[in-house]
Amino acid sequence: MFQKPKLLIRTELSPMIRYFLVLLIVIQPFVLLSQSTTRLQKDSLLLDTIRFEESVYKIKHNATDSLKHFTHDSVLHPIKDPLNHIENVGFRFIVRELAVDYAPNQHQTDSVRNAVNTLLQYVGNDSIRNMVFYLKDYIEKRKTEEALREVKKQIELEKVLSYQPDLPVIEERESHETWKTEALDELYNYVEHDPVHQWIREISRDSVFLGVRNFMNDSIKFWINNGRQDYKRFWLKKNKRDSIGIWIQNTSDRSVRILVDDDVYQQSVQRTKVRGTRVLLEKKERADQYALAKLGKYKRYSQIWKVGATVGMAFNQGHVSDSWSRGGESSMATTSTLEAFANYKRGKHTWDNSLKVKYGLLKSGENGFRKNEDRIEFNTKYGQKAVKNWYYSAQFNLKTQMVKGYSYPSDGPRVLKSNFFAPAYIIASVGMDYKPNKNFSVLLSPLSAKYTIVKDTANIDQTAYGVDKDKKVKKEVGSYVNLSHKLKFWEDLVLVNKLTLYSNYSEKPKNIDVDWELSLTMPINQYLSSKFSTHLISDDDTGSKVQFKENFSIGVSYRF
Structure with missing residues (x-):
């Protein structure tokens, strides 16, 4: 039989191909590892390798300690969502999308982009919310302050208990107790002296x-x-x-x-x-x-009328005996005063009214009581506001006395000099009044009328007051200035200054009539007060000489 021979083919690879196959076999595990790593990064979070401090390795004595320490330090905590404090899920999604769309761009400056990122930073910062709630709880409950006091008391107690020289010393217990006391002390000092806590303590004192x-x-x-x-x-x-x-x-x-x-x-x-x-x-x-109590809304009340009065009485007495070698005579004096006012103010309108009554008697030596003070003055002034501190004003002023007044010549009987409405002075004026405050007023009147009245011309010489012999009234037209100023040094120490100037257009306009009063009231105690006053008059109708009077008194006054 004939057997078919086998065909043997021997193939030899080139060296380049062999090198490529070997390289492929070597790098295949690395390729697979990189693919798994890439797939892991897409689906989850990869934790960085935990690196221990140098002190960690120094305390590692055996495997048990190393395992225990490694287990304690490598516990994996779940990563919280930074927007977890936002309860609305839809709004949370909107915040994330806005953060992506409006991400900061290094090559572009946009005010809207910066504004959106500022708001997103506020929304995403949960520490601000936590701080505000902590501050609110601190203000309402003051738990931190109570905790500081409690820890401070415990520190003091631990220090007292640690000093017991009569008891046996246990080194382990003493070391533990000493460390705990020092740790509490460090904790207390850190919180107490922390500038943030001090700032919170200051701003939490919301007060009245x-x-x-x-x-x-x-x-x-x-x-x-x-x-x-x-x-x-x-x-x-x-x-x-x-x-x-x-x-x-x-x-x-x-x-x-x-x-x-x-x-x-x-x-x-x-x-x-x-x-x-x-x-x-x-x-x-x-x-x-x-x-x-809580203040509710209320309708503001404006006081229209202000009314008040002051009543006072002063008394002065001095006695000199006949055997007094230096001479002199006994005297006794008394003065009564009444000052009242009623002022109206509403809107642009003001109406000021005042009345001053003063009466005094003097007894000197063998003489009987004589009048040394007698005055009635009534003043009313209406004003309507013009601009700022200026008012259109009209004023009426009346001055007279109450009872008869005499002069006492040394070589004859007394002579009647005055009586009620003999004389009497009336000034009516219109002009502008400057009132920057309630204690200062200047009335400027380019047109005013002055009347001098002597009612009893049969017993009183009217020519002594500038009235013609056959008349009882003298009429004058001129300009008028009235200045009033009150200065308070404190509540009851008051200086009052009143000055009146009048010029007659028809007769000697350069000869200005002057009436100037100055008074200083000084309190002594609750009921007693002293008063110093001066009065100066210069009037051509009553003579060319300047009239001057001064008075100092101490008495009782009551204000209501």
């Missing part, structure tokens, strides 16, 4: 700046919520200068306690009726505690 003022203008001011409870001493006084002592305490619950001194005669402090809208400033919490 309370001021208390008495009638004498004394005052005391303090913050209600100032972080501590303390007492402040103050004296309440009224217009009669009687006073009571009080203690003011700001409590921890942001309220104020007012304590009155014991044994206070409270009848002198009377409750007066006040016109206008009543505003509740405090409400009673307990029998000894008041809290500030």
Whole structure:
């Protein structure tokens, strides 16, 4: 039989192909690894390799310690969504999309892009929200301050207990207790001196700046919520200068306690009726505690009329005996005064009215009582505001006396010089009044009429007052200036200055009539006051000489 021979083919690979196959077999595991890594990065988060500090390897003594330490330090915490604090899922999606669309671009500056990124940074910053809620809780509950006080007390207690020289020392326990005390002390000092905590403490003292003022203008001011409870001493006084002592305490619950001194005669402090809208400033919490009440809307009350008066009486007495070698004579004097006012103000209109009555008697030596002071003056002025501090004004002024007045010549009987409306001076004027404040006024009148009246021409010489012999009234037309100024050094020390100037157009306009009064009122105590006054008159109708009078008195006055 014939057997078909096998065909053997021997193929030899080139060296280049062999090298390529070997290289493919070597790099195949790396290619597979890179593909798996790429697939992992698309679907999940790849944690970085944990690197331990050098101190970690120093404490590794055996496998157990290493395993324990490795297990403790390599715990994998779930990664929180940075927008997890936003409850609205739809808004959370919008924030993410905006963050992608408005991502910062290094090659482009856009104000809208920067603004959107600023708002997104605020929305995504959960630490701001946490800080605000912490601050709100701190202001309302003050847990941090209470915790600081509690830890401070514990530190002091631990320091006291640690010093026990009579007990046996246990090194392990002493070391542990000392470390705990030092750790608490470090914690306390860190929080107490932390600038952020100090800033939170300062801004959390949202408070009311309370001021208390008495009638004498004394005052005391303090913050209600100032972080501590303390007492402040103050004296309440009224217009009669009687006073009571009080203690003011700001409590921890942001309220104020007012304590009155014991044994206070409270009848002198009377409750007066006040016109206008009543505003509740405090409400009673307990029998000894008041809290500030909420202020509601109220209709503002404007006082139209202001009315008041002052009544005073002064007395002076001196006695000189006949055996007094230096000479002199006894004297006695008394002066009574009444000053009243009624002022109206509403809108642009003002109407000021004043009345002054003064009467005094003097007894010197063997002479009887003689009149040394007699005056009635009534003044009324109406004004309508023009511009700023200027008013269109019309004024009426009347001056006269009440009873008969005599002159006492040394070589004859007394002579009647004056009586009621003999003489009397009336000035009516219109012009502009400058009133920058309630204590200063200057009336400028280019047109005014002056009347000098002597009613009883049968017994009184009217020519002594510039009235013709056959007449009872003298009429003059001229210009008029009236200046009034009140200066208060403090509540009751008052200097009043009044100056009147008048010029007659028809007769000697350069000879100006001057009437100048100056008075200084000085309080002594609650009921007594002293007063110094001067009065100067220069009038051609009554003679060329200047008339001057000065008076100093101490007496009782009452104001209502």
